[in-house]
Amino acid sequence: MMIKRIADTRARGVSEPFVREEVEQVLALLLASPLFAKSRRMGGLLRFLVEHDLQFANTPLTEHAIGIAVFRRDPVVYCTGDDPVVRVQVGRLRRKLATYYATLGQHDPVRLNVPAGSYRLAYERLKPNVRSQQHPVVQLQQFTCITHDGGDFTRGLCEELSCRLFESFEHTQTRGNHVLMNVPRSSIKALVPGRGRGRYSLEGSVRVEPARVRASVRLIDVDQGRIRWSEQFDRNRPYGIATQEDLAESICLSLTGYFAQGCNDG
Structure with missing residues (x-):
């Protein structure tokens, strides 16, 4: 019931209440993102x-209460006028949230922000975007x-990458992003047909030395026949399972x- 009150009074343009599980899922997603995972204070x-x-x-919720609970200030001597930590x-949290929702979280259906002049979170549920229902299909070669x-080592890397991508794309699928399709290597024309879906082939090569590995990976736009994304990944370590996991x-x-940024189709 408490979460319903939060949603009803702060979410803009929605009537469906937020439940505890939904809010906790949004928090977990934010804390796992690169912007927050390495910042203990922000998290x-x-x-x-x-x-x-x-x-x-x-x-x-007051500035004084946050300073004591989060930043371990001594309640006996803590003065918010002298100590602006909160x-x-x-302010940094506001900027990080704005950055997250402009990049990795741009398709998140629920967003959090801290309105100016307030220390309480505001919750917003976005309306579904019709375009987001046309999920690109990626074929891993x-x-x-x-x-x-x-x-x-190369075959093991592909197996590891297959698992990582499946987990990642399955997760984002629920947010209207992308679908990963893992199929045996074949003609790229065998990809799921249908214009407007976005069909991609993920290809790569691997070079190994006793203490060094390089993986070169590229994403091919099947319909337009051109490379959309390409990157090299180097590891100065012996090739083995740990290196496969790291590279994947x-x-x-x-x-x-790349997909979170909208995979520019221009």
């Missing part, structure tokens, strides 16, 4: 603001090893970041 502040709304929807960090050794994670983050 702690965001978590506190969300949890305060979940537990104390009708309790005022104002500074909440088996990478080629172009050095004498490394065939097993980097490739996945770069590719999903």
Whole structure:
């Protein structure tokens, strides 16, 4: 019931209430993003603001209370006029949220922000975008090893990347982004037909040395027959499972970041 009150009084243009699970999912998504995952202070502040709304929807939230709870200020001597830590960090949080929703989170159906002059979160549920229902289809091709050794490593890298991409694209599918299709290597014309869906082939090559690995990856626009995205990934370490996991994670983050930016079709 507390979450319903939050939603009814602050979300713009929506009547459907937010439930606890939905708010917690939004928080988890933000905290897992690169913008917040490496910033403990920002993550702690965001978590506190969300949890305060979940537990104390009708309790005022002051700068003094945040300074004590989040930034461990001594309540005996803490003076907000002399110590601007809360104002500074909440300002940074506003900017980080704006950056996130302009890039990785631009298709998120629920958004959080901290209105100017306030320390309470505002929640907004966006209206579905019809265009987002036309999910691009990505076909992962088996990478080629172009050095004498490394065939097993290359096949293992593709398996690892397949799992990472499936998890990532399945997650974003629920937010109206993209679908990953993993199929055996074949003619790229075998991709799901239909104009307007966006058909892509993810291809790559691998070179290995005793203490160095390089993976070159490119995303081919099947309908237009041109490269949309390309990047090289180097690791100065022996090739093995740990290197496969590291490379797959980097490739996945770069590719999903490209799609999150709207995959410019111009």
